[in-house]
Amino acid sequence: MPPIRLALIGLSQSAKTSWASEGHLPYLLSERGRERYRILALLNSSEEAAKRAVEGYGLESTVKAYGSPEQLAADPDVDLVVCTTRVDVHYSTIEPSVKAGKAVFVEWPLAENVRRASELATQAEKSGSKTLVGLQARVAPATLKVKELVQSGAVGKVVSSDVQAYTSRGGGNSISEGLAYFLDKSVGGNPVTIAFGHMIDFVHSVLGEYETSNAHLQIQRPEQTIIREDGTEGPTRSNVPDLVSVHGTLQKSSSVADGASLLVKFLTGPPFPGSSPFTWTITGSKGRIQMSNERGPFIQSEGSAYPIPIQLEDFSTGEVKEVSWEWDEWQEALPPRGRNIAKMYDLYAEGRAEEVGVADFEAAVVRHRGLDGMLWSDVDLP
Structure with a gap:
């Protein structure tokens, strides 16, 4: 070919x-x-x-x-x-x-x-x-391993899940001139649509979508300073939330129980010293799965350069064991940022993108609708 x-x-x-x-x-x-x-x-x-x-x-x-x-x-x-x-x-x-x-x-x-x-x-x-x-976090090997555990019934039917996420950067009161558009939600690119959007997408790729949900958003630091390229500074304001909290009920499926909850908390900025910037727990009728990442929720990109531990707890025995996962050998030869993108390219070339669940425009619309519903709650959505 x-x-x-x-x-x-x-x-x-x-x-x-x-x-x-x-x-x-x-x-x-x-x-x-x-x-x-x-x-x-x-x-x-x-x-x-x-x-x-x-x-x-x-x-x-x-x-x-x-x-x-x-x-x-x-x-x-x-x-x-x-x-x-x-x-x-x-x-x-x-x-x-x-x-x-x-x-x-x-x-x-x-x-x-x-x-x-x-x-x-x-x-x-x-x-x-x-x-x-x-x-691309949908095709990250760590995500696919968690999905495999859930679908195999390793923890029984999912009854709840919770996510705590922080970004390793941001959370302050200044931003470089080149990234100042992150403070204007009308541009469409900001920590909520990008960092939270990537994260909530791979969570939903494992657990399915919300049946119903509610969100609370807050702008904790509206007053910001732009650091210009020439070193000067200027004041501006942000209309982009830096705290997102969502709770809701997941759609019932073969691996998710009726009425199962998904609770998500996302903050722009680092966590309390010594705390993990990303922890995702999935609780089932028989056990629990936990994924964490010392680089935050960025499974799609730089987070891939660091270990992403996955642990499995068995309620009947109390045993907690590490669940291993690995990159394809050819992926390991690439820089971390490119590994998951490379997998998408490979799947497309092999005609397997749909089979593995790579997002298309229709899937993106679903994610955009959820994000816009939070960011623009006063606007009628298509």
Whole structure:
């Protein structure tokens, strides 16, 4: 099978964040990645910027450079379009390719809000575009191990679950100029939509969705200071919550009991000294599972560089044992940030993305609807 011909949107040398280069390129330029994919084109803010990225990252000189989403969408040689830009330009950069029926892989969040995400999902259904969304913690081996334990009945039927999560960064009263958009919830990219969004998604991928739920959000530090690139400072305000508390009843399933509860607490900033920044407990009729991570809830990215212990308690014996899990050998050769993304690429190339539960646009709309329901409680959602 010939390599899938891929176009990357957002591989830039001047970007404030480097998710494309740190998360996507390591796999795509690896021996395994090259067997399955070929980088055919780049799309940046201008053709000149794309050409600079081709040269700067040492890509083949034949890689096409585009400065227009419409030009990229019209290229018949591109099989898969991958978007790694800031969230508020996702819609404009990928919509032409979705309309053209191309396969599209978009990093999370899919769009600024559920309305935009729904429009993209509807358009993809009309055009037949295959879609993937970068909620990659779903395919993290630690997540899949917990899912295996739950579905195997290792703890009986789930009766409740609780999550305590803190971010290792943030929680202060200042932010760099490049990330100041995190303070404006209308942009769509912030700690709630990104960090909490990734976390609640992999929790739901194991336990299923809420049947009913209620949320409480708080802005504890509305007054913020922007640290400009020239070293000067300026005051601003945040309208993004830094505390999220959700409780509700899970949908009944073969592994989840009727009326089972899911309680989630998420705070921006570090936990109390000596406490774990991420603990997820699943209680069943026969036992309990607990996952923790010293890097917080970031199972999808840098958290993968650290041990993620999983423990299983048997109520009948009181025994607590460690449950092992491991990376595929080829994943271990990649930087931690790229391992779960690499798995998504591999599953797509093998035609197994749907089978393993990789998120698509429709799944992203479900997650966006839940997040928008909390962040924009006074707005009617589609």
